Amino acid sequence: MEILEIRNLTKKYGNQKALSDISLTIPKGGIFGLLGPNGAGKTTLIRIINQIIEGDSGEVFFNGVILQPKHISQIGYLPEERGLYKKMKVWDQLVYFARLKDMPASLAKERVSYWLKKMDISSWKDKRIDDLSKGMAQKVQFISTIIHEPELLILDEPFSGFDPLNAEIIKNEIIELKNKGITVVLSTHRMESVELLCDQIAMIHRSHKILEGRLSEIKQQFRPNSYEVILAGFSDSLPEKWDVQNINGNSVFSIPLGQDSPNSTLTKLMQYGEVVGFREILPTMEEIFIQQVKNHSYE
Amino acid sequence: MNKIWLVIQREYLSRVQKKSFLLATLLTPLIFPSIMGIFLWISIGESENPSLQIIEVVDENNIFFIESSDQYAFSFSKISTDEGKQMVNNGDRFGFLYIPKIDLRNPSGITYYGEKNPSMNLISLLESALKRRIEEQRLFESGISPEAINAYRTKVSIQAITLDNSGEEKITDATVNYAIGFLAGIMIYMFIFIYGNQIMQGVIEEKSSRIIEILVSSIKPFQLMLGKIIGIGAVGLTQFLIWVVLIGGISSIVMGYFGLHMPQQQALELANPEIGQMIETQSNLKNILQVINGIDFVQLTLTFIFYFLGGYLLYGAFFAAVGAAVDAPSEAQQFMLPITIPLLVGYLGLFVFVLNDPNSNVSFWLSIIPFTSPIAMMGRVSYGVPIFDLLLSMSLLILGFFFSTWVAGKVYRIGILMHGSKVNYKTLWRWIITN
Structure with a gap:
């Protein structure tokens, strides 16, 4: 069951194409990297x-029906460029945002209270935003995104502005929300968090979708079919094309398999010395990202 | 609907709870009555304990006489001009008036010497005294006796009465009507500017601090704009009502202290010293009371509140649109012209046309066209306006409000999400015509 299905979506600003015929399926549960x-x-x-x-x-379907204004209350959104009312108190602000998402007042207060306690910031509830540090304000901002218990959470660069400690807290919150069955759409440039968090991804470049699928499958698809080899002891007599490096006294190099199977390659390698490491090289998301962007030059 | 109500609440409470609101609301009404109090205190102090200024007068014709007042005493003598000037220089005399031998048909050469520049009051006092004496002298020379002259001296003041359809007679006084129209018009003009600016600041704040993107993912931009306009309008209305009560109350106390027991409305008018003076000099207290009784205050208040809110709502939408089109308050200036010009036309029209001739063609159109009517109509209402004109003007104002919110809504919707792009009138127009 998919929570969001996008069919042939197109959007232009003047003559500038922002989206060209985009179709996407975002399954329920899990973290989807955009x-x-x-x-x-x-x-x-x-x-x-x-x-x-x-x-x-084009069309957008939410839980199988055409997206409608009433779905607003089931979506939480953390924009990349974010802000809060500087002169408003933390408590008032969070209750206001919850109620704007159609939450009844009493429930909104209960949830705000719960989240302030969970994030360990209950003592700030009567502080105004401009009295808080940037990191503190970001925590409040994050709460404001999830306060109304949405089914779908869209986070645009959620880690920017956080120090590593707070980024870790937010990361754990995201995983916890996912475990509760909430679908998270994560838009980010940080490929390491994509590798860490995402189950499925889609890549957009110059208004076109150029890639979509499960993270593990995509990595398989783009693997270079090369292996990293470690031979015990450093030797100069190895073939030059392997570009051997001396790491901790061992010979380390990568070898493309071509038509050979891993086993036959391994047999060949054994002639050169003691094989202590033989591991398939999988591309990082970063490498796939850069390669894909370079390969697709839409004008 | 529920969401608009939430926005209204937030806009209202976040402003009303500010210290600056409390301060402005409580202090402003204190300013007018205290200024009045100080003036009254000074003038009462002066008349009780006048410092008499003596002016030396030399009259070569031996016919002039100037009556001494509380402030000035006149001493007549036959000293020379130099001696007179000497007395002024020594400080023995406040001033020295020299009247040479003059031709009564063409008096000239009358000179006043003083250490200080004489006040307008003194000069006109001297001029009118001399003029009256010259006129009397000339009448006397043409054979009319002084008794006859005195007997013919009369004082005229016209009492205006308006007849309404039911045949009821009301005493009216153009000065009071002028004052009411003037005050009401200016208040609406100021209200639109002050609170319109707050709308604009609020929109810019939401846009520049990027809250807007979160807000519009929860609420339609149009609802947000409307909520903001209504919420801030409610703040203005609250402030206004508190002022009316406070100014009325404090003025009554100030007046009461100086032994002038006045009804509240009148105290209100007197709160503005300029108008107070106009009323004082041209009319007497009893008459004013009758005039005020003749004014339909229920109608006046209701129309005032209608135009007060109608004008604010119409322009408020434009202020919101300007706020949405720019990134910072400093950029807003370039789009203020279309707001300022019609408001200024209404404001100037009120003084130049409406208050002087409420029933002229220009006054009619100024009070009908929605962009000027909130200000201009108040000038006509105080004089009494045909019910047809009033209804036409009101309906057009309501239509004008729908039109302005529709236009502003389109600009607002697109503008709030635009950052860093240069916006000009052409872009605004494109936003308005696109769906």
Whole structure:
């Protein structure tokens, strides 16, 4: 069952194409990574899902029905450029945002109270935002995104502005939300958090979707079919094309398999010395990202 | 609907709870009555304990006489001009008036010497005294006896009465009507600017601090804009009502202290010293009371509140649109012209046309067109306006409000999400015409 299905979505700003015929399926549960360089159209797509703007053509389905204003209360959104009312108290602000998402007042207060305690910031509830540090304000901002218990959470660069300690707290919160069955759409440039968190990804480049699928499958798909080899002891007599490096007194190099099977390659390698390491090289998301962006040059 | 109500609440409470609101609301009404109190205190102090200024007068014609007042005493003598000037220089005399031998048909050469520049009051006092004496002298020379002259001296003041359809007669006084129209018009003008600016600041704050993206993912931009306009309007209305009560109360106390027991409305008018003076000099207290009784205050208050809110709502939407189109308050100036010009036309029209001739063609149109009517109509209402004109003007103002919110809503919706792009009138127009 998919929580969000996007069919042939197109959006133009004047003559500038922001989205060209995008189709995407975001399954329920799990963390979905939305990747792409700056200006690819991610923010436009996110804004359309949040019903801030409308697409020119195409459809968006939420839980199998056409996206409607009533779905606003089931979506939580943390924009990349974020802000809070500087002069408003933490408590008032969170209750206000919860109620704007159709939460009844009494429940809103209960949830705010719960989250302030959970994030260990109950003592700030009567402080104004401009009295808080940037990291503190970011925590409040994060709470404001999830306060109304949405089914779908869209986070645009959620870790920017956090120190490593607070980023860790937010990361754990995201995992916890996922375990509760909430679907998270994560838009970020930080490929290491994509590898760590995402189950599935889609990549957008120059308004086109260029990649979509499970993270593990994509990594398989883009593996270079090379192996990293470690031979005990350093030797100069190895073939030059392997580009051997001396690491801790061992010979380390990578070898493309070509048509050979791993076993036959291993047999060959044994002639050169004691094989202490033989491991398939999988591409990092970062490498896939850069390679894909370079390969697709839409104009 | 529920969400608009939430926005209204937030906008209202976040402003009303501010210390600056409390301060402005409580202190402003104290300013007018205290200024009045000080003036009254000074003038009462002066008349009780006048410092008499003596002016030396030399009259070569031997016909002039100037009556001494509380402030000035006149001593007549036959000293020379130099001696007179000497007395002023020594400080023995406040001033020295020299009247040479003059031709009564063409008096000239009358000179006043003083250490200080003489006040307008003194000069006009001297001029009118001399003028009256010259006129009397000339009448006397043409054979009219002084008794006859005195007997013919009369004082005229016209009492205006308006007849309404039911045949009821009301005493009216153009000065009071002028004052009410003037005050009401200015208040609406100021209200629109002060609170319109707050709308604009609020929109810019939400836009520049990027809360807007979170807000519009929860609420339609149009609802947000409307909620903000209504919420801030409610703040203005609250402030205004508190002022009316406070100014009325404090003025009554101030007046009461100086032994002038006045009804509240009148104290209100007198709160503005300029108007107070106009009323004082041109009319007497009893008359004013009758005039005020003749004014339909229920109608006046209701129309005032209608135009007060109508004008604010109409322009408020434009202020919101300007706020949405720019990134910072300093950039807002470039789009203020279309707001300022019609408001200024209404404001100037009120003084130049409406208050002087409420029933002229120009006054009619100024009070009908929605962009000027909130200010201009108040000038006509105080004089009494045909019910047809009033209803036409009100309906057009309501239509104007729908129009302005519709236009502003389009600009607002697109503008709030635009950052860092240069916006000009052409872009605004494109936003308005696109769906």
